[in-house]
Amino acid sequence: MWPFSSNSFVQLNDLHDEYDYIVIGGGTAGCVLANRLSVNPEHSVLLIERGPAVDSWISRVPLFSASFGGSPLARKIQSVTDLVTGRPVDIYQGNGLGGTTLINSLFYTRGPAGQFDEWERNGAEGWGSKALLPYFIKSESVQYEASPRAHGTKGDFIRFCALLRLRLVIGEWSNRHNTGFFYSNFQHCADASEVLGFPHNPDVNDPDNIPVGWVRFPITRDANGHRISTARAFLSPGVLATRHANLHVCPNTIVERLVLEKEGDDLIARSVIVGPTDMKVGSEITKEVRIRGEVVLCAGAFGSPQVLLLSGIGPTEHLKEAGIPVLKDLPVGENLQDHFGVFSQYFSPLHESLLRIRHQPLYFILQFIEYLLYGTGALLAPVVQMGIFACTALLDDVRGVPSTSKHPDKNTIPDIEIMPLAYARGLVERDRSRGGFSYLTVLLTPESKGTVRLSSTDPRETPEIDLNYLSVPGDRERLRQGLRLSMRIAERLMESGNILEPAEAPKTDDDEALDAHIKDQACTTYHYSSTCAIGKVVGNDLKVKGTRNVRVADASVFPEIPAAHLQAPSVVVAEKCADMVLKAKD
Known part of the structure; x- marks a missing residue:
C-alpha cells in the first residue's frame, strides 16, 4: 500500500x-x-x-x-444530539x-x-500575522503566480535567485490553482459576486490583500x-x-x-x-x-x-x-x-454538475481515461473551485448585500464564506435526469462553543462530543445574513438566464423561513x-x-x-x- x-x-x-x-x-x-x-x-x-x-x-x-x-x-464518530438539528452530527476524521x-x-x-x-493583541504573543508568515512560507511551494514576499515560490523567482547565486529554500508542500473553471456556473457566480459588490481577490493567502471578495481556492x-x-x-x-x-x-x-x-x-x-x-x-x-x-x-x-x-x-x-x-x-x-454550514440546493443542467459522473456511466469512463492519460478532468474533484468571503458587519441589513457606506480593509475578518458547489444532495441527487448546484453558507467565526468529554476511561472509546452549534444568539443572526447573501447570488444567476431551479433552498428570507431551512440543511464542515x-x-x-x-x-x-x-x-x-x-x- x-x-x-x-x-x-x-x-x-x-x-x-x-x-x-x-x-x-x-x-x-x-x-x-x-x-x-x-x-x-x-x-x-x-x-x-x-x-x-x-x-x-x-x-x-x-x-x-x-x-x-x-x-x-x-x-x-458521532456527536451527542445537536439542539439545532435535533439529531447527532456525523463526524469524519482522517x-x-x-x-x-x-x-x-x-x-x-x-x-x-x-x-x-x-489573537496577539489578546495575549497570544508570537501568533500575530507577521510572526506566522515565515512559517507559512517555510512549508509552502506555491505553483501559481504569487508574490515571493508572501509565499514560498518556484518558477521565474527561483531562476532569478540562481542567477544571483542566492540560496533559496522551497517548502515541500505544493499548492496550485485549477486551470480555469471546470463548470461555467462558477464563472457566473464570480460575475454575480462582482455585480453585488464583492471584487476578485487574486490571492486569498496574501496578507496585504483585502480578505473580502471572491477567490479561487489554491489546492x-x-x-x-x-x-x-x-x-x-x-x-x-x-x-x-x-x-x-x-x-x-x-x-x-x-x-x-x-x-x-x-x-x-x-x-x-x-x-x-x-x-x-x-x-x-x-x-x-x-x-x-x-x-x-x-x-x-x-x-x-x-x-x-x-x-x-x-x-x-x-x-x-x-x-x-x-x-x-x-x-x-x-x-x-x-x-x-x-464552522457550521447550511446547504441551499438547486436543480441544474446535468452537464453543469458532478452528478453526471454518477448518472452517466459512459461519461465516467471517459473522464477516468482522461485522468489516466492527462491527469485532468472531473476526477480532479472540481466540485468546489471558488468561494465568496463576506463580513456581515459590512452588509446591508435588509438586502444582505455589501453596504455602500461601509468598506473592508486588509484587517477585516470575514465571518461568512459561501462556497458554490457543482453538486447537490437530497431531492436533487435522487433525480437522475438533472444535475445539481448548491451553495454552502458557512459561519467562519462562531462564538458558540462545545465540549469534548471522556465517555469512558478506555482510550479506544470515542469521547463524548457536544458541538453546541448556534448556542450564542448572534451566531444565528449572522448565519441568516449569510443565507440572504447566498440567495442574492442565486437570484442573480437566474436573472441572467442561468438554469437554476430551487430544490431545497430557502423559500423566503424572513427569519422564520431561514431558521426552518437551517434546521433542515445544516451540516458540519469538519x-x-x-x-x-x-x-x-x-x-x-x-x-x-x-x-x-x-x-x-x-x-x-x-x-x-x-x-x-x-x-x-x-x-x-x-x-x-x-x-x-x-x-x-x-
Whole structure:
C-alpha cells in the first residue's frame, strides 16, 4: 500500500525503550513535526499514529479520496444530539498517516491576517500575522503566480535567485490553482459576486490583500493531478529511508496515557503507554516508552484532549466523575468550535454538475481515461473551485448585500464564506435526469462553543462530543445574513438566464423561513478546533500549563477557530512548535 521499503515503519514490539521526542498523532500537523524534529540525526524521534500507513493509487485521486463518508481512510464518530438539528452530527476524521489531509477537499487557505493580529493583541504573543508568515512560507511551494514576499515560490523567482547565486529554500508542500473553471456556473457566480459588490481577490493567502471578495481556492495537488497529503509531502520515501535510524514511525498504535510525575510545582512526562489500536481479546499488549526530552500531542481537537484527560489533566469535576486522579486542573476539552454550514440546493443542467459522473456511466469512463492519460478532468474533484468571503458587519441589513457606506480593509475578518458547489444532495441527487448546484453558507467565526468529554476511561472509546452549534444568539443572526447573501447570488444567476431551479433552498428570507431551512440543511464542515486553546490550556510556547515537557501542536490550540480551511494553519502550528522545541534543546 505505501510505496516504501518494509523498513519504513516499526512495529509496537520493535520500539526503543526511550526517545528524545515522541509525537502523538501522525495527522496533518504530526507529519510535519516529525520531519522537522528528525532533521538532526542525533535526535531520536518516535511518531505514533492510530491509523494505517496507506498511499494507494485511489487515495491519491482527488475525486475518489475526497469522500468523508465513503473513504476507508475516514474514521466516523458521532456527536451527542445537536439542539439545532435535533439529531447527532456525523463526524469524519482522517484515519491514517497524513490524517484529514488524506480525505479533505485540498483547500489551502491560511486565514485573515487581522484575525492572527487580534489573537496577539489578546495575549497570544508570537501568533500575530507577521510572526506566522515565515512559517507559512517555510512549508509552502506555491505553483501559481504569487508574490515571493508572501509565499514560498518556484518558477521565474527561483531562476532569478540562481542567477544571483542566492540560496533559496522551497517548502515541500505544493499548492496550485485549477486551470480555469471546470463548470461555467462558477464563472457566473464570480460575475454575480462582482455585480453585488464583492471584487476578485487574486490571492486569498496574501496578507496585504483585502480578505473580502471572491477567490479561487489554491489546492494541495501535484502536477500529476495527485493529492498531496502531509504524509506524502513531509514523510516521503526518501525522508523515511534516510532517517530510519533516528525517525521511527509506528502506525496502528494508540497512546493510552502519559505517565506524569510531580517535580516541584511542575508536572514532567516521563513516558507514554502505547498499545495496538485494535485490542484483541487475549492480546492486551502495552508498552511503556520513556521520554528523554519532550512529548508533543498532535492528535487533533478530539484526540489531544482525550489523551490529556486520561492522563489526569483537565477539569477537576469531570476527572473526578471519571475516576481519574487529578494532576492539573485545566479547561481541557472546552472551547470546542467548528464552522457550521447550511446547504441551499438547486436543480441544474446535468452537464453543469458532478452528478453526471454518477448518472452517466459512459461519461465516467471517459473522464477516468482522461485522468489516466492527462491527469485532468472531473476526477480532479472540481466540485468546489471558488468561494465568496463576506463580513456581515459590512452588509446591508435588509438586502444582505455589501453596504455602500461601509468598506473592508486588509484587517477585516470575514465571518461568512459561501462556497458554490457543482453538486447537490437530497431531492436533487435522487433525480437522475438533472444535475445539481448548491451553495454552502458557512459561519467562519462562531462564538458558540462545545465540549469534548471522556465517555469512558478506555482510550479506544470515542469521547463524548457536544458541538453546541448556534448556542450564542448572534451566531444565528449572522448565519441568516449569510443565507440572504447566498440567495442574492442565486437570484442573480437566474436573472441572467442561468438554469437554476430551487430544490431545497430557502423559500423566503424572513427569519422564520431561514431558521426552518437551517434546521433542515445544516451540516458540519469538519473543522474542529480550540479544545486545548492557547491562553487557556497551553501557553504561547504550546506547553500545557503546569508541565515542563508536554506540548500540543494541532488545530486544538487555536485561541478561536481560524476563518479559513484548517490544514494550512495547522501545518503552521507544527512548524512553529518544531522551532520552539529545537530552540529549547539548544
